[in-house]
Amino acid sequence: MRDFLVAGNWKMNGSIAANAELASGIVEGVPQGGGFRLLVCPPFPYLAMVGDILQGSNVALGAQNVSDRESGAFTGETAPSMLKDVGCEFVIVGHSERRALYGETDDAVAAKFMATQSAGMIPILCLGETLEEREAGTTAEVIDRQFDAVVDMAGVSAFEDAVIAYEPVWAIGTGMTATPEQAQDVHKHIRARLAGLDVGLAEKIQILYGGSMKGDNAPGLLGMPDIDGGLIGGASLKASDFLAIAAAAVQS
Numbered sequence: 001m002r003d004f005l006v007a008g009n010w011k012m013n014g015s016i017a018a019n020a021e022l023a024s025g026i027v028e029g030v031p032q033g034g035g036f037r038l039l040v041c042p043p044f045p046y047l048a049m050v051g052d053i054l055q056g057s058n059v060a061l062g063a064q065n066v067s068d069r070e071s072g073a074f075t076g077e078t079a080p081s082m083l084k085d086v087g088c089e090f091v092i093v094g095h096s097e098r099r100a101l102y103g104e105t106d107d108a109v110a111a112k113f114m115a116t117q118s119a120g121m122i123p124i125l126c127l128g129e130t131l132e133e134r135e136a137g138t139t140a141e142v143i144d145r146q147f148d149a150v151v152d153m154a155g156v157s158a159f160e161d162a163v164i165a166y167e168p169v170w171a172i173g174t175g176m177t178a179t180p181e182q183a184q185d186v187h188k189h190i191r192a193r194l195a196g197l198d199v200g201l202a203e204k205i206q207i208l209y210g211g212s213m214k215g216d217n218a219p220g221l222l223g224m225p226d227i228d229g230g231l232i233g234g235a236s237l238k239a240s241d242f243l244a245i246a247a248a249a250v251q252s
């Protein structure tokens with residue numbers, strides 16, 4: 001049985017005061033029970049501060065992006081070792097907003113995936129199709145292309161220390177959640193593709209769902225056999241909303 005991972009992607013939101021309150025609210029409300037882990041990914045300026053608040057709790061710290069370079073003249077970039085230094089255990093790579101708005105290619109995402117692991121952190125690799133791609137019937141093709149780019153560069157064994165997040169672009173921030181069956185279909189496809197390369201890794205890897213996940217739809221999504229948690233945007237910005245999703249992840 002895989003544990004659930006419930007991850008909050010705070011995106012570009014908050015302030016010192018708001019993010020301290022959010023982090024404290026989450027730490028104070030972590031549900032009793034086991035079989036799950038929580039993770040928050042604040043904007044860069046708040047990582048260290050939020051990390052301090054999370055100390056000693058069951059809530060991990062992660063970043064939303066990373067450079068694929070180690071150090072030097074790369075103005076505005078953040079090295080993997082710096083994220084590790086401030087306490088990050090996870091890094092989101094290849095979020096669709098990075099791909100669509102900042103031109104990150106499949107290969108750039110693969111390089112960030114590898115750089116994250118080189119610094120001793122776990123990449124959360126985001127995969128997902130747009131509405132046009134889904135309507136054109138190319139969902140599997142798009143997911144395979146995004147996934148294969150990482151396998152080709154990093155090798156399949158790299159998935160030993162990685163998480164995958166399926167985030168259909170059309171469900172992100174739209175309130176239009178994939179149904180549990182729609183999400184399960186794609187999760188199953190991703191796991192089968194990995195199983196074609198390594199059955200043991202496919203059984204082990206956590207595949208999270210992201211896209212308008214909320215407390216009320218979380219039980220249905222998390223009840224599907226291949227959905228191992230959530231990557232949550234909007235509903236991760238209020239402690240009670242995030243904790244309602246976390247409650248759905250408690251396994252008896």
Ligand code: 13P
Binds near residue numbers: 211213235
């Ligand atoms: P929403 O939960 O706001 O749809 O965002 C999902 C997401 O992009 C998480 O990375």
